Every structure is written in structure tokens, then in C-alpha cells.
Amino acid sequence: MPTPTPAPRVTIRDVAQAAGVSAATVSFVLNDTPGQTLRPETRVRVRAAASELGYQPHRLARALREGSSRLVLLKVGALPATGRSLPSLIAGMEAELHHHGYALVVSYGDPGRDTELLEAVAPHTVLDLPAIYASPEATADGGWAEGFAAHTANQLGHLIDRGHRSIAFVVPHDPATRGLARLRVRFAQDVAAQRHAALRVVELSPSASVVEMLRALRPAAQSTPPTAVAAFDDDTAFAILSAMVDLGWRAPDDLAVIGFDEGPHAALWHPALTSVRIEAEEFGRRAALRAIGLDPGDWIGTPSTVTPRATT
Amino acid sequence: MPTPTPAPRVTIRDVAQAAGVSAATVSFVLNDTPGQTLRPETRVRVRAAASELGYQPHRLARALREGSSRLVLLKVGALPATGRSLPSLIAGMEAELHHHGYALVVSYGDPGRDTELLEAVAPHTVLDLPAIYASPEATADGGWAEGFAAHTANQLGHLIDRGHRSIAFVVPHDPATRGLARLRVRFAQDVAAQRHAALRVVELSPSASVVEMLRALRPAAQSTPPTAVAAFDDDTAFAILSAMVDLGWRAPDDLAVIGFDEGPHAALWHPALTSVRIEAEEFGRRAALRAIGLDPGDWIGTPSTVTPRATT
DNA sequence: GGTAGCTACTAAATCGATTAAGTGCCCGGT
DNA sequence: ACCGGGCACTTAATCGATTTAGTAGCTACC
Secondary structure, three states, X not given: OOOOOOOOOOOXXXXXXXXXXXXXXXXXXXXXXXXXXXXXXHHHHHHHHHHHHOOOOOHHHHHHHHOOOOEEEEEOXXXXXXXXXXXXXXXXXXXXXXXXXXXXXXXXOOHHHOHHHHHHHOOOEEEEHHHHHHOXXXXXXXXXXXXXXXXXXXXXHHHHHOOOOEEEEEEOOOHHXXXXXHHHHHHHHHHHHHOOOEEEEEEOOOOOOHHHHHXXXXXXXXOOOOOEEEEOOHHHHHXXXXXXXXXXXXXXXXXXXXXXXXXXXXXXXXXXXXXXXXXXXXXXXXXXXXXXXXXXXXXXXXXXXXXXXXXX | OOXXXXXXXXXXXHHHHHHOOOHHHHHHHHHXXXXXXXXXXXXXXXXXHHHXXXXXXXXXXXXXXXXXXXXXXXXXXXXXXXXXXXXXXXXXXXXXXXXXXXXXEEEOOOHHHOHHHHHHHOOOEEEEHHHHHHOOOHHHOOOHHHHHHXXXXXXXXXXXXXXXXXXEEEEOOOHHHHHHHHHHHHXXXXXXXXXXXXXXXXXXXXXXXXXXXXXHOOOOOOOOOOOEEEEOOHHHHHHHHHHHHHHOOOOOOOOEEEOOOOOOOOOOOOOOOEXXXXXXXXXXXXXXXXXXXXXXXXXXXXXXXXXXXXXX
């Protein structure tokens, strides 16, 4: 069992003693507290002593005093972690927060269980992704949803550009992704309406198989059956591709398939899956800035690109 | 931006006042501090006041005093998160820690950047998975590696049971999984030696393609080319299956393939991948108990089962 | 009858950093 | 000669829980 810190802590008092000043002065210097007049040479002496001793402020003590610690908690819940957008969002946030002396804690646990976590880390800000996605006016919240709107437009756009006019939008049956799915559906409908394509929304059922769902897509009576499927995410696309093999259908001729939020498996799959690649790193940086109360400045949007492969 | 706690905090002093005792007494009661003699009715009064006011101890204050918070940090690093073992390990740890009033923080970030995290959360224990896997005598450490030994035996055993006597063990070329790969290789070699099978260890090269690797497996001169591949993980197995399609080889007749640490994609793939399913939940519970210094009791081992599918 | 020892508590120190409220000292103005 | 005020700091309070060192009051034993 590894023990955390056997080394004796260097406190602010040690630094104060070494620099020949009081602890308060050390705090003023190291935090650049505004409204404090200090002799430049004192500042130098304090800083020298601090780095000499390798002083690291005890963040728990600081958090106790300040009321919250310099941490941002990102609640991810049971959101699908297959795509690259979440990891890249996290990477971006982490990098930016690090730059400002903050740290990121990512919670994948179920929401009911995170009371301890919340209490124990006393985050400066909590970003609850499932909650954001689930809220109806998610669009109003600083760009979270605008991005998804653009990416969804990208996804459907790719199919429409290739001539598809009747498209099925398939979402999984999963309470964890309900909010996000609803959001995506709304955006997909907007795009379809604008570009004069017919959109059919299909929710996978836990009872019926994907094969049955696909069969139902093409009843004899239906005049214009969908020629393409836009999936909620790559995993949904894989499930569809898998069922297509069972049916003897081939992509893209019998049915084109496009995934969303491209993950590492898209290129590996047979046939290789066309998907929408979302680079959320820059977006993560901006989310981080907003979270700690800094102005992220102007913004044009998260870039997303469609990587065309075998299934479209 | 959601602010964390606008509600005024109920402190131990509030409880003390309400119960007509001192703060110290409240602490003694609520923590069942040994060596303290308290009248039962006082205990009742204090507990009543605490729950009446909805008192929750401030964990930062407690952590400051105790030197570390009741948190366990699990460092996962860049370990592959595809399989189910890691999520189930995490779920098990989380459940058990929760039960003892601890919380789990999982860090996926790179090791260099987690100083802030470490400092900010001051964990009671740090479990550094990559480091554990990388250490040469990992076997000695409370069962982490024993499990992998058993699962690897299970993986190779499945192939040997089906008559394969010449097996290739394929590991990815990835510094992040180096330590774990080395460990697995050692166990695989042990099993092969015990069960009189020939084992060839192949590391995928970043320059050569998987197709080339497969071709090299069957040179004309070689007397007993491998008839089966045991992969480091499911993703490696997918890469192999993908290359086999390009070569026109079929599993299992031309080459049998078995994955490891079954993830959700194994069943979806065509052909469906045989893999080793690892349920690490119970193991996670035990790891949690050890982490907080409790005795997990006797143990027989993490169960793992091979789900036979099309590729073997 | 003195004191040792127990019960049932309380007062105060402590963890380490932040910050409001001082405290000398010197300078300028009247 | 006296006072206001800025400079350059220090003292002490504070965040909230834990824990050591007491302190009454009572019993019991030699």
C-alpha cells in the first residue's frame, strides 16, 4: 500500500522564517494580493525562500479558508465514452485548467453516489454534462449544444450531399443518453427540413432486435424507404452494420451508414465506418475558462469533419 | 455557471449548541471515538440534533486535520479502456468505498500533470495502475497480477483445449501498455510451457502493417506455423481480424483468434469474437478495502470466463 | 481522611493558509 | 509643534473538525 506523503510539509511559516518576514507577508507576495504595499526586495527574498524550500501551498488549507478548492468537477455520468469528443474535451479542459493552477476531476459514477466526492473535493465549479444535455433550453448555455447542432448538420449534410433524400436517424434505447438523443433529434430535424430531406426517427427497442428494426424500415407499401442511416453514435452504427450482415445487406448500396463522434474502432471495422470526427479540445479549453470565471473571448465553433469511408 | 453551495453550512458547533454540549463531545459521539466515556442519553441527544439539523461534517476541514482526505485516487493513465474489466473494477471500488464513507477519484490524465490533483484532493491512498503493471515483481502485490495470470491461462487454455498446439501471442506496440503486455507475455509463456504448446510472441510494429505480420506468421519453411492467435486485448484481435479479411483468411479455420477482456464490440463483430470476459467488480471491492486499510479476508480469485463465439 | 481513579464532560491547541485589523515609522502640511 | 496619512509590515482571527490535556464530581480503598 503506497502512502501518500511521508515527506514533512513545508509550510508558509517555514518560508516566512527563512525570509525573515511574517506568514502574512509571504501570502501577500505569493498571491500578488492587490492593495498591499511591499518593498520589491522583500518580494524577491520571499520568492527566493519559497522556491529554495520547494514550498507548495497546502491546497486543502487554502480551500478550507476560501470556501472551495481550485478544482473543477466534470460529471460525465453514464454518457457513452466511445467517441473521441469526450476524451478530447477532457484533455482540453485539463490543459487549460492546469495553466491556471486548477485541476480537473472527472466523475463517471452515478449521480446519486457522488455526494462524498462533491463534499470531499469541494469543487470551484461543477459541470454536469448529462444535466446540461437533458435541459430543454440547452441551446442557451454558452455553446454546448450549438456545437452538436453543427456536427449533426455535418453528419446529415454528408448523406444529403451524396444524394440521399430519405434518411433514418437511429438513437439507442438508453436512459443515460436520453437527453442528448432528444437534442440531436431536434437538430437533425432542423437540418432535414432546411435541406428538403425526409427524416425518420427510430429508437432502438430493448425488446426487438436491430434486424427487425431494419426490416421494418422497408415495408412493401412504403413509397420512399430510407436509403441511409445516421446513427446517434458509432456504437449504434456498429450495431446496425452487424445486423445488416445478418440480413445480407451491404453498405452503402443497400443502406448507407454514418456514425457520429468518431472513435478508434470506426477505421478498424469491416466495412470501415464513415463517421463525424469531433475535436473538442479547443472547446474544452474555453469551457475551462468559463468554469473558473474567465472570459474565453470570441468563438466560431467546434470544428467537426466527416471522414468518408466504406459505409457511405 | 452553477455555483456549488449557496446554502449556509451547519457546523459541528451548531450541533453542539443544539444538543447542549461542546463541539468536542459531538465529535466523540459522531465518530465513536474509542476511549471516550459518554452517557448513552447524551449520545442520543447529539445524534438527534445532528440529524435534525442535517449536519454533514465538512470533509475539507477534517482532511486538513487528519492529514489526508477520505478519498482514494485511482490512476489509470492511458490504459486501454475498451474492455469491461476496468469499468467493473471501478464500479466495485466505488461501491465499496462509498459504503465506508470514502469516495473514489479516477484520473485518466497523464502522470506529469496530476500534481495539482494530488495536492488538491490529498487522497488517503493512491493506486497507480500503470505503475503496478510496470513493476517487475507485480506478482507480489496483493493479487493484482495473479488475476491476470489466471485470465491469461483461461485464454490460452481455451485454444489448447480446442487442439491448438502452436499459438501466437500478439501484443500491440504502445508504450502505455508496455508493462501490462510484458506481464501477460510472461504468464502466457508459463501456461504454454506447462501445457506443452509452442508459443510465439509477436509485437505489432508501428511501421509494418498487421497484414505483413500475419503473412510472416506462415513462411514456407516453418514446420509448425501458429494455428491460433491469442490477442493482448479485443482491439488487437479486431486489428487481426480486419487484416485477415484483406488476406482472404477466415477464422477459425485459417487462423483462430481469441481476444481478452471482452468489451461490448466482441459480440457485434463479424465474425463474432471469442474473448475472455473479466468481471472485476468483486476484485474492485477488495482493492478498495485494502486501500483504506481494512482486511478484505480470504479470496479465491477474480472469475473470468471464455465466451466461445465464431472466431475459435 | 486523603488520594487514587473513574466518569462525563469542556477548553484550548492544532492542521495551513488567508485576510481584516492593527502598529510603528516617516513625511508633508499648517 | 501637531496631525493626517501613506508605507511596510505584523498580529490575530478565521475556515471546521479532531484531539490532547484538563477539570469537576463522585466512589472506593487503605
